[in-house]
Structures are given as C-alpha cells and as structure tokens.
Amino acid sequence: MLSRVADSLYWMSRYLERAENTVRQLDVTMNLMLDTGPDQLEARWLRMVAGLGKQVGMVWNGSLEDMAYNMVFDSSEPASVIYCVNGARENARQVREEISTEQWQRLNRLFHHINSPQAQDQFRADASELMASIVDGMYLFKGTTDTTMIHGQGWQFIRLGRYLERAYATATLLEVNQPQLFQPSADERSEYSYLELVGLLRSCTSFEAYCQVYTADLSPDRVLEFLLLNRDFPHAIRYCIDGAHEATDAIQRSGGRRSPDELTASIGRLHAMLGFTSIREVLHGDPAAFLHAIREQCLHIHELIYRHYVQYSIQSALAV
Amino acid sequence: MNAAHSTELDALFGNYPLDQAFDEMRRRDGELRPQYRALAETLAGLPADELHRRKQSADLSFLTQGITFTVYGRDEGTERIFPYDLLPRIVTAQEWERIEKGLTQRITALNLFLRDVYSDAKILADHVIPRDLVYSCKHYRRPMKGLQVPRNVYVGVVGSDLLRLNTGEFVVLEDNLRVPSGVSYMLTNRRVMKRTFPQLFNSYGVRPVEHYPQLLLATLRSLAPEGRPEPNIVLLTPGVFNSAYFEHTYLARQMGIDLVEGRDLVTHDNIVYMRTTDGLKRVDVIYRRVDDDFSDPLIFRSDSSLGCAGLFNAYRAGNVTVSNAFGTGLADDKAIYAYVPRMIKYYLDEDPILNNVETFLLGEDKERRHVLANLDKLVVKAVGESGGYGMLIGPHSTAKQREEFARAIEANPRNYIAQPTLDFSRAPCFIGDKLEPRHVDLRPYILYGDKINIVPGGLTRVALERGSLVVNSSQGGGSKDTWVLDS
Structure with missing residues (x-):
C-alpha cells in the first residue's frame, strides 16, 4: 500500500482514539467536579488537562461549563475533540478510496454532527448526552471498520494507530494520577479517593470490567495492576501493546521485501516487558518512572514506523 | 392522464x-x-x-x-x-x-x-x-x-x-x-x-x-506499455484541495486502483515508481487528473510540486503511459x-x-470588426480558459465589461473567439415548490x-x-x- 495512505490511515485512527479519550475524560471529570470543593476545581481541571498530555493551553477561567465547551468545540485548540474529529476526517478524506463507503459515511456523519450548531445547543442543554452521542458515533465507526474493511495492511495500520495512541494515553493518565492514588493528601476524605478511583477506571471505560475481575473492592494497587497489566481488557496498556505487536507483525508478513528489524525489536521488547512484569515489582520500584518509560518507548516505536514505512530513503529502497 | x-x-x-x-x-x-x-x-x-x-x-x-x-x-x-x-x-x-x-x-x-x-x-x-x-x-x-x-x-x-x-x-x-x-x-x-x-x-x-468505471479501467489497461501484461494502473490527483478531489477518490475506488499524488511518485532510470510500505513499486499507466503545466517540473512549470519530476522522460522512453497524453489541450482550444x-x-x-456552434475567429480582420460592433449580442470567450471563466455574455453584460473585453480583444485577438448568444434548451427543474425552466x-x-x-x-x-x-x-x-x- 502507498506510504502516504498508510500514514493517513494511521493518523485517522490516532485522532479518533484521541478524541474518544478526551470526551471520556472530560465527561468523567465534569462528573467528579460536582463533588469537588470550589477551591479544588482548578487543580482538578489542570490534572485532567495534564492527563491528556497537554502542558499548555486550556488556562482555567473559573467556569467549568466554558472550559468544557472549549474542550469540545474550540477548533483552534489542538486538544479539543472537534480538532481531533476534523483531523481524522481530513485524513480519511485523503484516503477516501482506501476505506469503505460505510466507514466514510459514519465518519462523515460524526464530522457533520459535531460541527453543527445543534450539537452546541445540545451541549449547553445536556453535555453528557451530547458527549455520549459523539462516543456512539466513534463506536459505530470502529465497528464498521472491523466489519466492512478488508483486514489487510490498511486495517492493520488503523489498529496500530489505535493501540499506540491508547497505550500512550493510558500511560499518561496513570502517570499523572498516580501521586494522588498512592499519597492521598491528609484533608482528602476516603469517599473522595473512592470517587477518584472510580473516575480513573471510568476514564478508561473499565469500572465494570474491573469489578468482574476484582469485585467492587477498589484499591490503588489493583487499579494500577488492572490498567497496566491486564491481558484481556482492551484499554489496559498490556493489551494495547499486544495489539500493536500483532499489527506490526501482520504488516511485516504482508509485505516481506524488507524486514523492519529495529521496529520488531523495539515493540517486542515492550511487549515482553509488560508480559513478564508483576505489579509487585512495579510498585517496589518507581511506578512513575515505569509509566514514563512506556511512553518513551511508544514514541520511539512511532518514529521507527515512520522511518521504515513512510519516510524511507529512495536509495535504501532501490538497493533491495 | x-x-x-x-x-x-x-x-x-x-x-x-x-x-x-x-x-x-x-x-x-x-x-x-x-x-x-x-x-x-x-x-x-x-x-x-x-x-x-x-x-x-x-x-x-x-x-x-x-x-x-x-x-x-x-x-x-x-x-x-x-x-x-x-x-x-x-x-x-x-x-x-x-x-x-x-x-x-x-x-x-x-x-x-x-x-x-x-x-x-x-x-x-x-x-x-x-x-x-x-x-x-x-x-x-x-x-x-x-x-x-x-x-x-x-x-x-x-x-x-x-x-x-x-x-x-x-x-x-x-x-x-x-x-x-x-x-x-x-x-x-x-x-x-x-x-x-x-x-x-x-x-x-x-x-x-x-459500468463506466469498468470501461475506463479496460481503456487504461488497453493503453499500457507493451510487455507489461499486468499493468499497475494509478490515478494521479493534484490532491485534496482540488475541486474534483471527490471524483478522483470515487473513480479510484470504483476501479480498485491506487490514487496517487505527485509526492507518492519517484522516477529512477526513466521508470516511474510509487512509494509503498513495501518499498518502491513500478507504475505502468497513469490516469492523469493533473493539468499538463503541473505534471513535471523539469519539462513544464518548474514551480509546481503537484506532479513528478522526470515523468515526461519516462513517458518519452515508453516506460509509462500517461492518459490523456500531454498537449491534447491544443485540440480543445x-x-x-x-x-x-x-x-x-x-x-x-x-x-x-x-x-x-457558429464561431467568429477574432484573428481575422473582417470577423473581428463584426464582433466588436456587436459585442452586446455575442458571447466572447478566451480560447484557453474553461469552467466558465474569462467569458463575456453580451446581452447580460454592462457597457464597462464590454469596453474591457474590446480592449483585451484588440490587444490579443488570437486569444478570443465569439459566438452568437444561444437560446439553448431548457428543462423543468424543481425550484421551491414549483417547476421552473432552466437552461441545460x-x-x-x-x-x-x-x-x-x-x-x-x-x-x-x-x-x-x-x-x-x-x-x-x-x-x-x-x-x-x-x-x-x-x-
């Protein structure tokens, strides 16, 4: 497949995953802030922004509704949901011939939905419902992708983008939130930290899944274990890396003229690290550093994908 | 009824x-x-x-x-x-x-x-x-x-x-x-x-x-260079900002061929390749939706990056078919x-x-005089333009527009032609809640x-x-x- 097309599919998928993550975290945070004292609002908001991986932008202006509104609809803000949806659609438009008509129509409908004035009205009236409808649109797209697209290289690049983005986002979220998890400040009462833990799980749609594995008995260690090392839950980092590993494998097998040794090694290493680590070892060491290392490796893998599949030099390709 | x-x-x-x-x-x-x-x-x-x-x-x-x-x-x-x-x-x-x-x-x-x-x-x-x-x-x-x-x-x-x-x-x-x-x-x-x-x-x-896409594909295949029985056919588009981009993607998908942009193509030894995730792949037929001018910066406009440098030489060497050929605009002048x-x-x-349609060539003195005297009744068109640009529709024009065109015609008569204003056919269209006639x-x-x-x-x-x-x-x-x- 064309390198440019692979690149666009990969980014289309990353953008959508990012938008979905932002919507979910925003929804959870708005909900949590109902229980937050007025003096804590700004800190809580900033923690969410940091959890989305944003250092700058989104300066707190005192009104949660305004901030949330911008987070969804401000198309000049790269962290906003609308920016990501537009980015995904723009990428899809550039590879319109690669994706199925059904996929395109779902994505296009989502794009027109979030860009319509009605969506803004609906947000003012019931933000949660609007956000749910956006997430629905994304689920529809993902389902359509899996059922109407050939599961060839293009589909694998979509998976690769989805899983790398999700692994990176979950690692960021955990890294930002882990100080609060393990050292709750003295004045925080226990029901607050319970809510925070539920919020963290909800940010990854994993509250119910967690309960199935550990019952509703929430503890920071287990939450971290679940989101980091669970093998079967699609939002756990380990699951995502397994998925990305499979996708790169499949891409490599479907081509076969050149083998991406460095990429195989890097993703294999991360895959093995998550597969053969226990939560005790992580907690015993430095969890923040562990999470940070995962993020660094995700970035490195992203670069290697580019170097091998998208921006390779002509000389190296002719030599084969 | x-x-x-x-x-x-x-x-x-x-x-x-x-x-x-x-x-x-x-x-x-x-x-x-x-x-x-x-x-x-x-x-x-x-x-x-x-x-x-x-x-x-x-x-x-x-x-x-x-x-x-x-x-x-x-x-x-x-x-x-x-x-x-x-x-x-x-x-x-x-x-x-x-x-x-x-x-x-x-x-x-x-x-x-x-x-x-x-x-x-x-x-x-x-x-x-x-x-x-x-x-x-x-x-x-x-x-x-x-x-x-x-x-x-x-x-x-x-x-x-x-x-x-x-x-x-x-x-x-x-x-x-x-x-x-x-x-x-x-x-x-x-x-x-x-x-x-x-x-x-x-x-x-x-x-x-x-069945148009299928016919188009068969047409392109029949034009492939000799000795390439399974030609790799691509559609070359200027990219997403072109007004016809939707069409390019639509046709590529209906034909099941790759939609490429200039930046996807490279030439080496007079052979055109496209950059794929599996390395370079040879291209045999290009259904070109990029104008001549923008197709190859080495031969045509050097400031264009929409095409592919070296494409023309590969074409001249017979290693790739480009359809339509370059220079066909001559015949629709x-x-x-x-x-x-x-x-x-x-x-x-x-x-x-x-x-x-009856056409006056403004390069000929007699016809030009006739046209200039009757600008308000005629349609004047610039010869190299398309898409309805560079046109004067006499009966719907202002005196100022006619004056501008008269001056432009005098300056470069070869660049214009004139035709009578045609009362061409109309068909009913659904406008508002009624049928109204519109020109088609x-x-x-x-x-x-x-x-x-x-x-x-x-x-x-x-x-x-x-x-x-x-x-x-x-x-x-x-x-x-x-x-x-x-x-």
Missing part, C-alpha cells in the same frame, strides 16, 4: 413560461413530449410535500456520502454539495443514436488531428488549418513532437459539451480533451435517482451507466474548435454528424482505448439561476440525471 392529475400538474407548473427556446419536457403548445408523460403523471400523483421530502433525503445522502466539490477563492476547504435536481432529463433512443455516432466521428478526427500535428503536420502543410493558429496555442506542447504514443491514442477520456438549439438539434459547444471532470456526478446522480423514484425508473427502460468540421472532412472524408447542456463521456465507448447519457448540467446561461459547477450550476431510453 386523468383530470385530477392534470389539475395537480397545472399547480406544479404554475405559470411555467414557454417561448421560442426548446423545452425538453413540453412542446411550444404546452403538450407534454411523449417521453415525459409517465414522469409527469408520477409527479402529479405525489402528495405536495412528498417531492420536498425526497429532495431533502437526496441532499442529505449527498452530504453524508461527502459528494462535494471545493469552491475556489473562499476559505480553504469550503465544501458544497453539487446542487442536484430531482427530475431526470430524458433523451430518446433515436436522439442518442445520432449523438453517439456524431461523437465517435468527432473524437476519431480530433485524435487523428493530434497525431498529425505532433508528427508530420500534413493538415498544416495542406493549409486546412492555419499554421500560426496551432503554434500560437498555449496548449501546444513542443516536447510532444515526434513522440510515439501507445496505440496512437492521445485522448483516452473526453467529455464533450452538447447544447440543444431551438430547432431541437444537438450541437457541440466544446470538447474537453485535457482532464474532463464530472463523471462521478453522472454515476452518483443515477444512484440517488434510483432510490428516489424506483418504480418510475424501472418502468422507463433506462440504459445503464454504472476554442479557436481550433472552429476548424473541427474541416478536420472531419480532411481526415475521414465525411460530413459532420453533429454541427458546431449535456456532457457525454467518451472513452478511447482499443475502440471508442460512450456510456449512454452523461452529465446534464443546469444553470440554476433563472435565465442564466452558465452551467459550470464553479459558477453555481447544478446537475440532473440523464436517462437515455432503450427504445
């Missing part, structure tokens, strides 16, 4: 004017033309708001399908749906037969002309066409001289614009031999139409157009157009089946590979503004589905 229907039809028609212009649906006395009777009955039988509902559902379907075009000169990425009229334009089997024969004859002659001009130039030596008219054409490409083109086919894809005069006769207004567009609207209009009026469509016996009937006579020794043309698509194929129908373009004569989508035109009947 029963009496109840006829009152409803009267309501729908309102005060629909009929005058000397040819109306596609009704004769001058108001009687429906036979091929439109069943359509009119269906319309009359529908509840008042049903047409509206169907129209809205069709519009929405265009929007979610992303069947849009980009408007130049506005915010980047302004997308509009191509306005679409619910009522089909119906062409009878007899009318179509004549069009098909006429176009086949015409395209054969035009292709022979290109081959001749870019090789021996006999037609110039025989003084049938003035030499300076050809060599002063801005679409004449000197690098094409003496270059052997696969199967001697210069124009793989043509879209010719036809008008119907008030005598009912179809004439050719212009030929588009460079990168004609709009065929995707022909195909999507048909799809929407079948959904909007399924029973009606079924009862009419309309000849299908859906509006001044050369005036000579097409003479070309047909010269190369085929036949009389033209489809006539030209017809662009059939002609494919030229191992033989000439024309899908029955084409794109009927509509000038959506009342009284307007400009049908181009870039100038506020819309379209209709075109039904060519079986018998």
Whole structure:
C-alpha cells in the first residue's frame, strides 16, 4: 500500500482514539467536579488537562461549563475533540478510496454532527448526552471498520494507530494520577479517593470490567495492576501493546521485501516487558518512572514506523 | 392522464413560461413530449410535500456520502454539495443514436488531428488549418513532437459539451480533451435517482451507466506499455484541495486502483515508481487528473510540486503511459474548435454528424470588426480558459465589461473567439415548490482505448439561476440525471 495512505490511515485512527479519550475524560471529570470543593476545581481541571498530555493551553477561567465547551468545540485548540474529529476526517478524506463507503459515511456523519450548531445547543442543554452521542458515533465507526474493511495492511495500520495512541494515553493518565492514588493528601476524605478511583477506571471505560475481575473492592494497587497489566481488557496498556505487536507483525508478513528489524525489536521488547512484569515489582520500584518509560518507548516505536514505512530513503529502497 | 392529475400538474407548473427556446419536457403548445408523460403523471400523483421530502433525503445522502466539490477563492476547504435536481432529463433512443455516432466521428478526427500535428503536420502543410493558429496555442506542447504514443491514442477520456438549439438539434459547444471532470456526478446522480423514484425508473427502460468505471479501467489497461501484461494502473490527483478531489477518490475506488499524488511518485532510470510500505513499486499507466503545466517540473512549470519530476522522460522512453497524453489541450482550444468540421472532412472524408456552434475567429480582420460592433449580442470567450471563466455574455453584460473585453480583444485577438448568444434548451427543474425552466447542456463521456465507448447519457448540467446561461459547477450550476431510453 502507498506510504502516504498508510500514514493517513494511521493518523485517522490516532485522532479518533484521541478524541474518544478526551470526551471520556472530560465527561468523567465534569462528573467528579460536582463533588469537588470550589477551591479544588482548578487543580482538578489542570490534572485532567495534564492527563491528556497537554502542558499548555486550556488556562482555567473559573467556569467549568466554558472550559468544557472549549474542550469540545474550540477548533483552534489542538486538544479539543472537534480538532481531533476534523483531523481524522481530513485524513480519511485523503484516503477516501482506501476505506469503505460505510466507514466514510459514519465518519462523515460524526464530522457533520459535531460541527453543527445543534450539537452546541445540545451541549449547553445536556453535555453528557451530547458527549455520549459523539462516543456512539466513534463506536459505530470502529465497528464498521472491523466489519466492512478488508483486514489487510490498511486495517492493520488503523489498529496500530489505535493501540499506540491508547497505550500512550493510558500511560499518561496513570502517570499523572498516580501521586494522588498512592499519597492521598491528609484533608482528602476516603469517599473522595473512592470517587477518584472510580473516575480513573471510568476514564478508561473499565469500572465494570474491573469489578468482574476484582469485585467492587477498589484499591490503588489493583487499579494500577488492572490498567497496566491486564491481558484481556482492551484499554489496559498490556493489551494495547499486544495489539500493536500483532499489527506490526501482520504488516511485516504482508509485505516481506524488507524486514523492519529495529521496529520488531523495539515493540517486542515492550511487549515482553509488560508480559513478564508483576505489579509487585512495579510498585517496589518507581511506578512513575515505569509509566514514563512506556511512553518513551511508544514514541520511539512511532518514529521507527515512520522511518521504515513512510519516510524511507529512495536509495535504501532501490538497493533491495 | 386523468383530470385530477392534470389539475395537480397545472399547480406544479404554475405559470411555467414557454417561448421560442426548446423545452425538453413540453412542446411550444404546452403538450407534454411523449417521453415525459409517465414522469409527469408520477409527479402529479405525489402528495405536495412528498417531492420536498425526497429532495431533502437526496441532499442529505449527498452530504453524508461527502459528494462535494471545493469552491475556489473562499476559505480553504469550503465544501458544497453539487446542487442536484430531482427530475431526470430524458433523451430518446433515436436522439442518442445520432449523438453517439456524431461523437465517435468527432473524437476519431480530433485524435487523428493530434497525431498529425505532433508528427508530420500534413493538415498544416495542406493549409486546412492555419499554421500560426496551432503554434500560437498555449496548449501546444513542443516536447510532444515526434513522440510515439501507445496505440496512437492521445485522448483516452473526453467529455464533450452538447447544447440543444431551438430547432431541437444537438450541437457541440466544446470538447474537453485535457482532464474532463464530472463523471462521478453522472454515476452518483443515477444512484440517488434510483432510490428516489424506483418504480418510475424501472418502468422507463433506462440504459445503464454504472459500468463506466469498468470501461475506463479496460481503456487504461488497453493503453499500457507493451510487455507489461499486468499493468499497475494509478490515478494521479493534484490532491485534496482540488475541486474534483471527490471524483478522483470515487473513480479510484470504483476501479480498485491506487490514487496517487505527485509526492507518492519517484522516477529512477526513466521508470516511474510509487512509494509503498513495501518499498518502491513500478507504475505502468497513469490516469492523469493533473493539468499538463503541473505534471513535471523539469519539462513544464518548474514551480509546481503537484506532479513528478522526470515523468515526461519516462513517458518519452515508453516506460509509462500517461492518459490523456500531454498537449491534447491544443485540440480543445476554442479557436481550433472552429476548424473541427474541416478536420472531419480532411481526415475521414465525411460530413459532420453533429454541427458546431457558429464561431467568429477574432484573428481575422473582417470577423473581428463584426464582433466588436456587436459585442452586446455575442458571447466572447478566451480560447484557453474553461469552467466558465474569462467569458463575456453580451446581452447580460454592462457597457464597462464590454469596453474591457474590446480592449483585451484588440490587444490579443488570437486569444478570443465569439459566438452568437444561444437560446439553448431548457428543462423543468424543481425550484421551491414549483417547476421552473432552466437552461441545460449535456456532457457525454467518451472513452478511447482499443475502440471508442460512450456510456449512454452523461452529465446534464443546469444553470440554476433563472435565465442564466452558465452551467459550470464553479459558477453555481447544478446537475440532473440523464436517462437515455432503450427504445
């Protein structure tokens, strides 16, 4: 497949995953802030922004509704949901011939939905419902992708983008939130930290899944274990890396003229690290550093994908 | 038709004017033309708001399908749906037969002309066409001289614009031999139409157009360089900001070929490759939707990055087929157009089946004087322009515009032609909640590979503004589905 097309599919998928993550975290945070004292609002908001991986932008202006509104609809803000949806659609438009008509129509409908004035009205009236409808649109797209697209290289690049983005986002979220998890400040009462833990799980749609594995008995260690090392839950980092590993494998097998040794090694290493680590070892060491290392490796893998599949030099390709 | 229907039809028609212009649906006395009777009955039988509902559902379907075009000169990425009229334009089997024969004859002659001009130039030596008219054409490409083109086919894809005069006769207004567009609207209009009026469509016996992508692919394959039995065929697009981008993606998908941009291509040793995730892959046939000027910065415009450096040399070496060939714009130059009937006579020794519109060449003193004296009655066009740009429509112009054109003509007479203002045919369109007449043309698509194929129908373009004569989508035109009947 064309390198440019692979690149666009990969980014289309990353953008959508990012938008979905932002919507979910925003929804959870708005909900949590109902229980937050007025003096804590700004800190809580900033923690969410940091959890989305944003250092700058989104300066707190005192009104949660305004901030949330911008987070969804401000198309000049790269962290906003609308920016990501537009980015995904723009990428899809550039590879319109690669994706199925059904996929395109779902994505296009989502794009027109979030860009319509009605969506803004609906947000003012019931933000949660609007956000749910956006997430629905994304689920529809993902389902359509899996059922109407050939599961060839293009589909694998979509998976690769989805899983790398999700692994990176979950690692960021955990890294930002882990100080609060393990050292709750003295004045925080226990029901607050319970809510925070539920919020963290909800940010990854994993509250119910967690309960199935550990019952509703929430503890920071287990939450971290679940989101980091669970093998079967699609939002756990380990699951995502397994998925990305499979996708790169499949891409490599479907081509076969050149083998991406460095990429195989890097993703294999991360895959093995998550597969053969226990939560005790992580907690015993430095969890923040562990999470940070995962993020660094995700970035490195992203670069290697580019170097091998998208921006390779002509000389190296002719030599084969 | 029963009496109840006829009152409803009267309501729908309102005060629909009929005058000397040819109306596609009704004769001058108001009687429906036979091929439109069943359509009119269906319309009359529908509840008042049903047409509206169907129209809205069709519009929405265009929007979610992303069947849009980009408007130049506005915010980047302004997308509009191509306005679409619910009522089909119906062409009878007899009318179509004549069009098909006429176009086949015409395209054969035009292709022979290109081959001749870019090789021996006999037609110039025989003084049938003035030499300076050809060599002063801005679409004449000197690098094409003496270059052997696969199967001697210069124009793989043509879209010719036809008008119907008030005598009912179809004439050719212009030929588009460079990168004609709009065929995707022909195909999507048909799809929407079948959904909007399924029973009606079924009862009419309309000849299908859906196989166009397959025919196009076969045409491109037949033009592949020799010794490449399984050619890698690609569609070259200028990219997502081009107004016809939707069409490029649509055709690539329907044909199952890769849609490439210039930046996807590299040449090495006169072979064109595309960059894939599995390394470089050789390209054999390029269906080119990028203008000559932007195709190869080494030969044409050096400031363009839309094409691929080295493409022309690979083409010259015979390692890749580019369709349409470079330099075909010569034959759709509006001044050369005036000579097409003479070309047909010269190369085929036949009389033209489809006539030209009367055309004044402003390079000739007598004709220029006549035109300058009658600017308010004529249409003046710049020869190298398309898309309805660079045009003066005399009767609708201001004195100031006429003065500007007169000055431009004096300065560069070769650059303009003039034609009488044509009262071409009108078809009923659903506007508001009534039928109103709007001017329409017809662009059939002609494919030229191992033989000439024309899908029955084409794109009927509509000038959506009342009284307007400009049908181009870039100038506020819309379209209709075109039904060519079986018998």
